Amino acid sequence: MSITTKDVQHVAKLARLNLTPQEEELFTGQLNAILQYAEKLKELDTDQVEATTHVLPLRNVMREDENRPSLPIEKVLLNAPDEEDGQFKVPAVLE
Amino acid sequence: MSLLDYRLHEIHSKLHEKELSVSDLVDEVFRQIGEREEKVQAYLTLDEAGARAQAKLLDDKLVSGEARGLLFGLPAGLKDNIVTEGLRTTCASQFLSNFNPVYNATVVSKLNAAEAITIGKLNMDEFAMGGSNENSSFHPVRNPWNLERVPGGSSGGSAAAVAAGEAFFTLGSDTGGSIRQPASYCGVVGLKPTYGLVSRFGLVAFASSLDQIGPLTKNVEDSAYVLQSIAGYDPMDSTSAKVDIPDYISALSGDVSGLRIAVPKEYLGEGVDAEVKETVLNALKVLEGLGAVWEEVSLPHTEYAVATYYLLASSEASSNLARFDGVRYGQRADSGNLLDLYHESRSQGFGDEVKRRIMLGTYALSSGYYDAYYLKAQKVRTLIKQDFDQVFEKYDVIIGPTAPTTAFKLGAQVDDPLTMYLNDILTIPVSLAGVPAISVPCGFAGGMPVGMQIIGKAFDEQTVLRTAHAFEQHTDHHKRRPEL
Numbered sequence: 001m002s003i004t005t006k007d008v009q010h011v012a013k014l015a016r017l018n019l020t021p022q023e024e025e026l027f028t029g030q031l032n033a034i035l036q037y038a039e040k041l042k043e044l045d046t047d048q049v050e051a052t053t054h055v056l057p058l059r060n061v062m063r064e065d066e067n068r069p070s071l072p073i074e075k076v077l078l079n080a081p082d083e084e085d086g087q088f089k090v091p092a093v094l095e
Numbered sequence: 096m097s098l099l100d101y102r103l104h105e106i107h108s109k110l111h112e113k114e115l116s117v118s119d120l121v122d123e124v125f126r127q128i129g130e131r132e133e134k135v136q137a138y139l140t141l142d143e144a145g146a147r148a149q150a151k152l153l154d155d156k157l158v159s160g161e162a163r164g165l166l167f168g169l170p171a172g173l174k175d176n177i178v179t180e181g182l183r184t185t186c187a188s189q190f191l192s193n194f195n196p197v198y199n200a201t202v203v204s205k206l207n208a209a210e211a212i213t214i215g216k217l218n219m220d221e222f223a224m225g226g227s228n229e230n231s232s233f234h235p236v237r238n239p240w241n242l243e244r245v246p247g248g249s250s251g252g253s254a255a256a257v258a259a260g261e262a263f264f265t266l267g268s269d270t271g272g273s274i275r276q277p278a279s280y281c282g283v284v285g286l287k288p289t290y291g292l293v294s295r296f297g298l299v300a301f302a303s304s305l306d307q308i309g310p311l312t313k314n315v316e317d318s319a320y321v322l323q324s325i326a327g328y329d330p331m332d333s334t335s336a337k338v339d340i341p342d343y344i345s346a347l348s349g350d351v352s353g354l355r356i357a358v359p360k361e362y363l364g365e366g367v368d369a370e371v372k373e374t375v376l377n378a379l380k381v382l383e384g385l386g387a388v389w390e391e392v393s394l395p396h397t398e399y400a401v402a403t404y405y406l407l408a409s410s411e412a413s414s415n416l417a418r419f420d421g422v423r424y425g426q427r428a429d430s431g432n433l434l435d436l437y438h439e440s441r442s443q444g445f446g447d448e449v450k451r452r453i454m455l456g457t458y459a460l461s462s463g464y465y466d467a468y469y470l471k472a473q474k475v476r477t478l479i480k481q482d483f484d485q486v487f488e489k490y491d492v493i494i495g496p497t498a499p500t501t502a503f504k505l506g507a508q509v510d511d512p513l514t515m516y517l518n519d520i521l522t523i524p525v526s527l528a529g530v531p532a533i534s535v536p537c538g539f540a541g542g543m544p545v546g547m548q549i550i551g552k553a554f555d556e557q558t559v560l561r562t563a564h565a566f567e568q569h570t571d572h573h574k575r576r577p578e579l
Contacts, residue, residue: 015457038402051473055529061333075197081427
């Protein structure tokens, strides 16, 4: 299957990216080539194969529910592009 | 010969016998950087003042007899996706060009505990996405053996710095081959440990189920020392493995008699340069001469590894990179609307390769395509892992080339991502299986270094290091240095 510029626009929207028309054209061609290559996987019958999400036998990691020190607010905000009153500041969502 | 050409234990002897001070070592590394960095461009950030201050503290320890760290006094560079408290960490991205972490990665804390000295942060492909180091948003790194060629990626700066004598050792990260492939291209030793052996806490995540930190060094012995210092369970990393850490250094016995080596026919087949193949076959003869035995085997799903990897890694990347939204750190676009702020910040902050992989991953995970791409790739990963499991029932290690060719020219593949991805065809299956592998210099082809990849069973770094060390003891490839 091939993907269209419209598909790329849709995916870019999901990925929170703005693309220029030139980027849309470039990525449509490149993603098509990569996905066509990925079609190789269809040669394999994997109906009876378990998926490997992780090579280690991991379980959900839980810790004791107790207070522990966290980073101080001034450190947390040290790289903030904008902040106010100890909080990250962003443009208003509601009028 | 530079001081930095000595082995770790030789440097330590000189320090303890007062032939040398830690400050002398730091002077030497900055002298080399002063002479060579303009050509190689391995670093993004240098911390000369911090390194000199640390050297002075360690020299005081030397005088008082408190010098005990395994990596005592050794100048180290860190790939710029490993966070360092108060030292700029950019991931070679404009998104993080002014980011100063407020904590240290676990590996950095461990290097500090081992008394190594961090001298700076190394260039890389943006967010570790690339196979040539041309995707750095600052500037490409150049291969010290030929400045017109790439150093490999994504840990290109880490490999080039060691090759050029601009660090005693470095740390890189390997997702699909990003330690081993640049090590091969630059003629140094690069080790990707078993997934989970080294903590990923403080490594800026690209593909969480694959990323692993490891050392790049001039020789195998130094690699064992660095691994000994950074391996171990970390409660701060939910994917850290609870395993006992063996003595990697004493594993370097030089003895490989009776070692059973598997050589996959797929690793010496179509697409592998004839001279690279011949060089690796000659290296196998060296091991054979030491009493090892090798046989050809098959890893039949190798041809599916690249497609599997790019679907899985890109999917994980699209999720991991969602945190870069311009709100808490990094690039923020000037926008009066929150949704526009997200879109514009990400569009301005990320380079083309990162955008390409985010979109590929978003597509593979999106409704209607998840089963066909993401789930399918996870199932093929199982088959690839089973290939390795079956071979390791009968053999101790698997050996082949690290990369199908030597380093290519800068710009040669930059417009063709699929061809670029295929450079990693021999390293990617190892990453998908989660097993350890080392790349050691095994000769030259067309004047450029060739790497031999030695792959081991999960958590059997000892056998991998022992094999690599035995080979190294009977060859001189690792002692050659580029003329700069």
